[in-house]
Amino acid sequence: MGALLRQWRERRRISQLDLSIAADISARHLSFVETGRSRPSRQMVLRLSACMEVPLRERNHLLLAAGYAPVYSAQPLEGRPMAPVREALGVILKGHEPSPAVVVDRAWTLLEANASVAVLLEGVDPELLEPPVNVLRLSLHPRGLAPNIANLGEWRAHLLHRLHRQIDHTADEDLRALHRELSDYPGTEDEPDPEALPAGEVALPLRLRARGGELRFLSTVATFGTPLDVTVSELVIESFFPADEATAAALRAFAAGLAPATGG
Template structure:
């Protein structure tokens, strides 16, 4: 996802990340245990940082693991972080753990995506929500953003599509601001340009944050976060999304994985999903 021109030095790259994080040279120096003068010399190419300094600055700038390799290469050092294919034997334990987690979360939906929202794994709860979608959207590699916002995907089923679409696009915008990914930018441009399916979905303000719904017996309830309200088999199910990543990853592939779980947001959804469990 990230490319570095051969003649690009580490100084301009570090300066770009610092400006992206809106830090002054002095603030970065204090965080990294250095001096503003040294940071200035590194950024202008007057001083070549050590490998340790490159990694320390990258840590303080919250540079993604993939781009830390790019910084090391630009400084004349070997990449530090491997990028192991997910199907490699070295990833057996990771795959087994993720699959166990997804199965354990059933009947509630859960999936794993990479840095560009390609679906790496999913459980039967996700398969339930995707039932009936056209084959062209379900042909691997599946993309979670494309499936959700495409006018032939889940979009017409989402009752609060304007709010949920806005949430997803804002999430992608924040990610693009943190990482340099041409592929992610292209995906954003694609899904943001999809025709508005809100009318077809019957979307309304009922799914807005802090809104209230009912439990089927007339009793009201309040949402504690913006829910995904989606039609399924004649019912409206409500979910709240939670995203988890791996702590201190040492591999590019692992660093870009995210586990997204959909927590039932009302009693109706809980009761229906539990009724599907043998």
């Protein structure tokens, strides 16, 4: 347990002194825990992992390594205890229409989506839509959304940066493998200078080529604020809002079944 704790502390770039102050224990005691000379209580394991914002899944691993039973459940999303969560997700997804919205898990696997997501998927290879669908792979794959993304270099850099931050936070090896895969996709030559911000933009839009024009979206990310379950803590709701009136009108028309979605 001490070695795992030290790995998390170093990953968070926190000194023993700073962590001991945050957890209200002595630096000497923390040092003894990390070297295995002292066995921490269950409460101390939880306090130290909370101070370092260790994900709930990994807090369970720390508890097991220290000889304690896991504290945080990991209920399947389809299970009965998760009914209020599913209901909340359904309300959010339906309420966001006619704009697209999706729910993904820690691995970026698509769990739920509203009907408006179809706007984004024109021309995508059906093979990439076979479950389980990884939304990052779907977005950046040459047979996925990538050919339709007008600002692919910017959007690709944005998604890879998000994934890199998630890897730093979770130390998930599967996500590292996904990052390597996505980094090998075409498009590196289009990546912008990180210091060069798009002129006149307040946030980076997703610019999607569509029949008759271009759709422009701003994205937001939401999570459950007080999760006590591993599954709930790893759910992410990504919503896309129209970035201009032409896109808003196109989404309304698509939802009404009047015409294919086209931007101005």
